[in-house]
Amino acid sequence: MQERINFLVEKLNHYNTQYYQNDSSEISDFEFDKLLEELKKLEDENPQFKLPNSPTLRVGGDITSDFQTVVHRYPMLSLSNTYNETELLEFDERIRKTVDNPVYVCELKFDGVAISLRYENGIFTQGVTRGDGTQGDDVTSNVRTIRDIPLQIKDKNEIPQDFELRGEVYLSKTQFEVLNQEIVEKAKEKGIEEEKIPDLLLKNPRNAASGAVKMKSSKEMAKRKLSCFVYDAYGTPFDSHTSILEHLEKWNFAVSPFHKKAYGIGEVLDFIKEWEEKRFTLPYETDGVVIKINDLDQREELGFTSKSPRWAIAYKYKAQEAQSKLKSVVFQVGRTGAVTPVANLTAVQLSGTTVKRATLHNEGEIKRLDLHEGDTVFVEKSGEIIPKVTRVVTELREKGAKPIVFIENCPECQTKLVRQEGEAAYYCPNENGCPPQILAKIQHFIHRKAMNIEGIGSKTVELFLKEKLIKDLADLYELDKDKILALPNFKEKSVENIFKGVKESKKQPFKYVLFALGIRHVGASIAEILADEFSSIDNLQKATEEEIANVFGIGQRIAQSIKAYFDEPKNIEIIERLKKAGLQFEQAEKKAVITDGILSGKTFVVSGTFQNFEREELKEKIKTLGGKISSSVSKKLDFLLAGDKAGSSKIEKAEKAGVAVISESDFLKMI
Numbered sequence: 001m002q003e004r005i006n007f008l009v010e011k012l013n014h015y016n017t018q019y020y021q022n023d024s025s026e027i028s029d030f031e032f033d034k035l036l037e038e039l040k041k042l043e044d045e046n047p048q049f050k051l052p053n054s055p056t057l058r059v060g061g062d063i064t065s066d067f068q069t070v071v072h073r074y075p076m077l078s079l080s081n082t083y084n085e086t087e088l089l090e091f092d093e094r095i096r097k098t099v100d101n102p103v104y105v106c107e108l109k110f111d112g113v114a115i116s117l118r119y120e121n122g123i124f125t126q127g128v129t130r131g132d133g134t135q136g137d138d139v140t141s142n143v144r145t146i147r148d149i150p151l152q153i154k155d156k157n158e159i160p161q162d163f164e165l166r167g168e169v170y171l172s173k174t175q176f177e178v179l180n181q182e183i184v185e186k187a188k189e190k191g192i193e194e195e196k197i198p199d200l201l202l203k204n205p206r207n208a209a210s211g212a213v214k215m216k217s218s219k220e221m222a223k224r225k226l227s228c229f230v231y232d233a234y235g236t237p238f239d240s241h242t243s244i245l246e247h248l249e250k251w252n253f254a255v256s257p258f259h260k261k262a263y264g265i266g267e268v269l270d271f272i273k274e275w276e277e278k279r280f281t282l283p284y285e286t287d288g289v290v291i292k293i294n295d296l297d298q299r300e301e302l303g304f305t306s307k308s309p310r311w312a313i314a315y316k317y318k319a320q321e322a323q324s325k326l327k328s329v330v331f332q333v334g335r336t337g338a339v340t341p342v343a344n345l346t347a348v349q350l351s352g353t354t355v356k357r358a359t360l361h362n363e364g365e366i367k368r369l370d371l372h373e374g375d376t377v378f379v380e381k382s383g384e385i386i387p388k389v390t391r392v393v394t395e396l397r398e399k400g401a402k403p404i405v406f407i408e409n410c411p412e413c414q415t416k417l418v419r420q421e422g423e424a425a426y427y428c429p430n431e432n433g434c435p436p437q438i439l440a441k442i443q444h445f446i447h448r449k450a451m452n453i454e455g456i457g458s459k460t461v462e463l464f465l466k467e468k469l470i471k472d473l474a475d476l477y478e479l480d481k482d483k484i485l486a487l488p489n490f491k492e493k494s495v496e497n498i499f500k501g502v503k504e505s506k507k508q509p510f511k512y513v514l515f516a517l518g519i520r521h522v523g524a525s526i527a528e529i530l531a532d533e534f535s536s537i538d539n540l541q542k543a544t545e546e547e548i549a550n551v552f553g554i555g556q557r558i559a560q561s562i563k564a565y566f567d568e569p570k571n572i573e574i575i576e577r578l579k580k581a582g583l584q585f586e587q588a589e590k591k592a593v594i595t596d597g598i599l600s601g602k603t604f605v606v607s608g609t610f611q612n613f614e615r616e617e618l619k620e621k622i623k624t625l626g627g628k629i630s631s632s633v634s635k636k637l638d639f640l641l642a643g644d645k646a647g648s649s650k651i652e653k654a655e656k657a658g659v660a661v662i663s664e665s666d667f668l669k670m671i
């Protein structure tokens with residue numbers, strides 16, 4: 001039995017390596033699956049014989065459990081970043097104070113999630129996330145599903161007994177597209193409206209990879225088909241980075257072929273230039289170049305700061321820029337009436353996509369740019385952010401071109417625009433009579449994170465408004481079935497879904513209802529704070545501006561906006577009708593105010609993503625321990641709990657205000 005298992009493991013691992021690393025298949029998929037099935041059966045019947053490098057581990061399992069925290073034997077530091085040549089030259093100067101004629105290795109900086117891989121006696125035994133750099137999560141069963149990572153290293157004579165590798169788990173661009181396509185198809189099968197599908201999609205390959213690594217089911221993780229490049233080793237006998245990479249390649253790890261030795265900083269700059277554009281042709285995303293000292297003894301001599309090694313630096317490419325020409329400026333009216341100027345441009349290629357429109361933000365920005373009709377402009381795009389116009393080439397401006405002026409009246413309903421003191425944006429104040437505001441308000445109302453009315457999508461709202469089936473939010477609860485059935489494309493089944501969705505939405509808790517109303521400046525977290533504090537719409541309506549502003553995390557601007565909302569008779573009428581329809585305008589249970597919890601009297605802002613908790617979960621935890629949550633950083637705050645990718649402006653603001661910035665592990669220690 002053991003022999004047959006050994007044989008099958010050996011064979012299947014060999015086929016896997018051939019297939020995934022050498023692009024060749026020696027047997028058909030069918031034969032492979034049959035052997036794998038046989039192995040799985042034998043292992044299930046004889047678990048004592050299951051080998052740690054069994055290919056059945058690649059398939060993943062259903063078991064969901066919490067990840068164990070593992071303290072890194074070698075801390076997972078980060079790299080100091082730079083965006084400019086001067087700082088690179090300074091880096092080189094610092095290096096040359098310790099090392100004569102440094103030899104660097106340039107590598108691409110892969111945009112994924114860092115992973116630590118442990119091998120004992122040639123067998124992969126542990127995969128751990130970066131966490132806070134000192135400790136991370138044990139995600140071994142998830143990592144086993146990544147085909148680029150060998151479960152066993154063959155070259156037994158040469159391999160160290162116990163060592164660790166570092167690498168980047170990533171999702172290829174193609175696989176990212178495939179997964180999103182699958183999400184679209186599944187959503188359509190389930191009858192989810194098309195307009196709601198974008199919310200369900202994976203945002204970008206990096207998010208998708210970091211989400212996958214932390215999945216509770218390795219079977220699900222396996223479906224994402226992640227990849228992994230390795231780029232570092234600890235506890236190996238090699239004396240240079242290039243020697244490490246050569247050995248890793250020999251041991252069947254995926255090593256990016258695009259690394260290069262650079263003799264001096266000049267060659268480093270050449271490498272950076274070479275890849276600035278070329279990187280977009282790669283099948284995975286990269287956001288810069290990592291420059292490392294090749295010699296490991298020299299690395300030791302150079303040492304580390306508390307955060308990063310002194311022997312390496314990351315050069316990050318600037319957001320891509322392109323030149324285009326202004327065709328026109330249009331003014332868009334948003335849900336809250338804010339008017340945003342948008343530039344229509346002649347089409348231009350930018351970071352692999354075609355750009356035809358770019359935001360101009362507000363009047364101040366148009367003035368800053370000194371934008372004129374027909375101007376030649378530069379547009380910039382970084383990550384998933386909407387492109388923006390960054391500057392104008394005034395030398396190319398045609399004589400007599402007129403400056404772009406901000407409009408005075410709403411382009412949709414001609415109401416005179418207003419601007420509140422201290423705000424950059426102009427608003428159309430006709431919130432209950434301006435068509436795009438009404439449309440956007442209702443679209444916001446039905447949204448998944450608001451009333452979550454399944455069965456009605458944005459397009460349906462548009463149609464209902466056009467056909468005069470609805471005029472405001474409350475009309476959604478007074479729909480006429482026959483009128484909907486009279487519209488083309490509405491069958492009994494879809495109408496049933498609409499009514500079911502509307503009925504279900506009445507169960508949404510008060511904080512969602514408050515958010516759904518679309519009061520200016522009342523986002524989801526502010527709505528939550530208000531719901532906790534006032535526990536009903538009546539209490540909130542009765543509260544004075546001062547009382548509202550005094551609630552922690554609210555402030556004058558929001559309080560004013562809430563009062564203005566209740567001053568509008570049409571809003572009161574809508575609330576009354578929604579009350580009659582049965583929506584939750586009271587907090588189901590008033591949260592007991594905990595006065596003796598270990599976090600009592602402490603206020604937190606929570607930003608970023610976390611290893612052990614969802615952000616909302618963390619907020620709940622803080623509240624149950626007596627702490628308070630705020631949405632913005634101010635002097636009154638006690639802690640900014642910052643996870644991965646926490647807002648850098650929030651961190652800066654906290655540091656300036658003398659607010660303690662703590663990590664997830666600091667927080668865990670605290671509680």
Ligand code: IVH
Nearest residue numbers: 077078079107108109110113114168231290
């Ligand atoms: S070397 C001491 N090489 O960038 C850290 N990192 O900010 C040594 N990364 O956490 C890291 N590509 O997730 C290195 N070729 C590469 C990389 C790379 C991407 C990531 C990695 C690390 C982060 C550093």
